[in-house]
């Protein structure tokens with residue numbers, strides 16, 4: 001009796017420790033929001049995913065670095081007004097500083113994909129869905145996990161202002177608390193933040209986003225030799241052009257080396273490096289650095305979650321014929337088109353009195 005209880009005790013202890021550690025690292029599959037489904041195009045465009053994948057295989061065979069550009073576009077799309085393809089629209093959102101470094105080629109690839117898909121099926125697949133599929137394939141074709149994305153997003157009809165764009169995209173110079181604020185505003189938690197930041201396992205950053213940690217004084221957290229290399233690349237406080245891999249160890253491979261970089265204090269942005277300084281996120285970084293599967297599982301779950309932020313579905317939005325232009329623009333006062341609002345208000349003024357335009361403008 002005594003011997004059986006003594007052998008059970010360590011087992012119990014071990015299982016409860018395991019259970020305690022689960023909430024932190026277990027990748028729970030997020031629920032699918034109403035209006036999206038795993039089989040959305042089953043009858044209207046059954047080959048959509050194959051068409052996208054075949055084209056991307058061609059593109060990446062020539063230049064695998066384009067995968068990073070496509071993954072980043074999905075993130076920037078989802079964080080500003082939800083995953084509605086608004087980032088693709090020519091106009092103010094693309095002019096916001098964090099979007100200036102989105103790859104122009106990535107926008108071209110999305111439009112090429114849209115053309116191929118619409119040629120095969122007609123205008124039934126949204127640009128927002130094409131972005132989500134392309135991001136997924138970029139991950140897998142760079143050596144990352146294979147996963148499914150729920151589909152059925154519609155494209156937005158609003159141009160998003162510069163100000164709204166800036167208010168929704170986290171800054172690279174922010175610490176974990178700051179960046180986490182942007183994530184929680186989208187219902188993404190600490191674990192999502194650490195896992196999704198792992199998207200920086202592929203792609204590059206430019207000097208414009210690096211110099212603040214090199215000048216006027218070097219960020220003491222940054223490893224010395226690494227900082228010296230960066231200074232050679234970005235020799236002046238106002239250097240902008242040079243680019244450096246986000247993941248030093250395997251720049252084009254979707255793996256867990258980004259977390260190894262963080263532990264070696266070799267990452268470009270404060271928003272990344274602080275994940276290893278902040279005591280809330282440090283254990284998650286350490287876990288992902290040694291357990292690649294834990295990272296990849298959580299990355300998939302967090303991507304599916306991010307990919308459903310404020311999506312338009314059913315009768316909402318539209319399916320654009322050209323991803324860069326709205327078919328049926330819906331104009332809002334915040335679109336910045338004050339003239340149109342003034343015209344509407346003038347024509348609606350019941351007593352027929354003319355409202356002076358300057359006076360109205362001043363009121364906005």
Ligand code: HEM
Nearest residue numbers: 068069072075101170171172196199203204205206209271
């Ligand atoms: C956590 C907050 C984040 C911040 C502050 C941030 C910031 C940045 C910055 C400053 C760059 C480099 C821009 C340049 O200099 O060219 C970049 C690149 C990139 N980001 Fe993020 N990012 C964040 C999260 C994410 C997420 C969630 C993903 C995807 C899941 C992602 C994917 C990428 C990729 C793939 C690149 C490389 C793009 C390329 O090579 O063209 N980022 N990010």
